[in-house]
Amino acid sequence: MTSDFDPYTLLAHLDGSGPVGSHPISPPIYQTSTFGSGDAETFLAMATEPLHAGFYTRYGNPTTRAFEDAMAAIEGGEAALATASGMSAIVATLLTFVSHGEHVVAQRALYGGATGLLKNIAPRLGIEVSFVDQVDPQGFADAIRPTTRLMMLESPSNPMLRLTDLRAATDIARSAGVTTLVDNTIASPINQRPLKFGVDLVMHSATKYISGHSDVSAGVIVASKAKIESVWEKAYILGATLDPFAAWLALRGLRTLPMRVERQNQTAMRVAAFLAQHPKVERVHYPGLPTHPQHDLACRQMTGFGGVLSFEVAGGAPVAESTVAGLRLAHRAASFGSFSSLVVHPAAMWSGMMDAEQLRDADLPPSLVRLGVGFEAPDALIEDLDKALAAIPR
Ligand SMILES: Cc1ncc(COP(=O)(O)O)c(C=O)c1O
Structure with a gap:
């Protein structure tokens, strides 16, 4: 573990907010689907501000935000977006960065659900996909086209535990103006922090190590604030939101990661x-x-x-x-x-x-x-x- 990264102290001191003079050590669960406001101006601001965590829970929720902030901190990113599952994080990312007539470069050794999305659903949306063997970074470079918008990576891969050279793949993508997404589920942020290699977006099936107790289905994406806002604009329309109780359980699990x-x-x-x-x-x-x-x-x-x-x-x-x-x-x-x-x-x-x-x-x-x-x-x-x-x- 690198000396500048101390996940133990970081996770032990994510404070909840509460009344002046005291604060809950564990954050409260905002088990509400909606939030009220007396005046029209505030209500409009709540409704239109990106990532607002206190308007309508499908748009965001303070408990879900607490989990997102913790994930951003532990992955070393600016912001995070929690989703209802790892797959909904992947779907929302794909639909944010790739449109009809555009192209994705994906490694062949990818989680089966992501492969299913790219092989069975993406073509129906007019999205083309090239699959490459991720062991040789040159494969990524050769597959890039003028219409390529997203490079989808997973390291180590499930279930063959093959690795992708994240720095090499990201350098190739960046020089072609292509956005990179890494599935970091198997490694967890304790073993690997892809953002430091220049990757744009990191995702997890938080169903796995992040939650850690086989009691939650959840996903999360960590990236720059601008990229997370872009994904959020699609995710809340898709209804990909994580619910507050699941977010609370995920945060509870994360503390002992x-x-x-x-x-x-x-x-x-x-x-x-x-x-x-x-x-x-x-x-x-x-x-x-x-x-x-x-x-x-x-x-x-x-x-x-x-x-x-x-x-x-x-x-x-x-x-x-x-x-x-x-x-x-x-x-x-x-x-x-x-x-x-x-x-x-x-x-x-x-x-x-x-x-x-x-x-x-x-x-x-x-x-x-x-x-x-x-x-x-x-x-x-x-x-x-x-x-x-x-x-x-x-
Ligand atoms: C590496 C990896 N990525 C993504 C997913 C999808 O996550 P979820 O089941 O939370 O939708 C899984 C699920 O097994 C996975 O193993």
């Missing part, structure tokens, strides 16, 4: 090292392993390697399925960044969202298992994995 992420970094590293030497495991994908093909890049742009890893078992899809079924501690459940370990067989899980061609393009090996470690003792998790793998016939 550094402790949770550091623990999960350590556990994932131990589990990855165990799997890497296991005879029934063919490959482990984890940027913290020196054998990861982009480990040097991971050391340059990340300060921790995260709590998500994936591995390929010998024997294909049926063996991946029985490995998942054999685990007692990890729940078979979508998502990651929870208190308990969550495991999935991505090729099976995403077969509903993607057709065979998309699955092939997405580079999802049939034998891949994705594990998002929780807070269990690392030894207990390793023992659980050892038993599940031992139960597989050779």
Whole structure:
């Protein structure tokens, strides 16, 4: 962790506001859908001021704003916009920066929902998309056209844990006047802060590490104030708003993010090292392993390697399925960044969202298992994995 960034102190001292002479240590929940004003002039100002957090909750809300301010601070950005899910953050960003007849450059290794948006919905809106292999930054440069408006990045990617050189990709985009969006969900701002590499917008599925307790669906975008205002102008019309109670839960979870992420970094590293030497495991994908093909890049742009890893078992899809079924501690459940370990067989899980061609393009090996470690003792998790793998016939 860099010395000028202290997420512990920052998150411990986000004050709530309250009556003079005292203040709530935890901010109140403004569980209201609308806000009144006695005079017409103030009411008009409330209705027309961008990002106003006290007019109508679909436009903004003080509790949601408290979460947004905390996210802006922890990502090192000017402003943030909370949304109802990670996907609504991606949709609102796409519709803000790209119009009919324009073009997006996206990395191929992108979260399945984002790929679905770009492949199935964007073309119906007249938006063209080029997918590139993000491992070689030159691919981004080659794909840019005069009509390119947005570059969509994700690092590390879900579920193959491939990295994108954020500085190189951003430099390419910037020199062509293209806006950059990075999905920072897997890393979390504790392990990676993309804005310092020149990225324009950072988004999270706050459903994962940010909230951290498998009890909230939320998304968030962090960027300059001007860019956040532009996204807000679309998001409140789309109805992509996060509701105040969910925002309060997300902020509550966020307070403990550094402790949770550091623990999960350590556990994932131990589990990855165990799997890497296991005879029934063919490959482990984890940027913290020196054998990861982009480990040097991971050391340059990340300060921790995260709590998500994936591995390929010998024997294909049926063996991946029985490995998942054999685990007692990890729940078979979508998502990651929870208190308990969550495991999935991505090729099976995403077969509903993607057709065979998309699955092939997405580079999802049939034998891949994705594990998002929780807070269990690392030894207990390793023992659980050892038993599940031992139960597989050779
Ligand atoms: C990397 C990544 N980005 C975005 C999303 C979408 O977020 P949400 O489910 O909150 O809409 C997910 C969800 O799994 C994800 O893993």
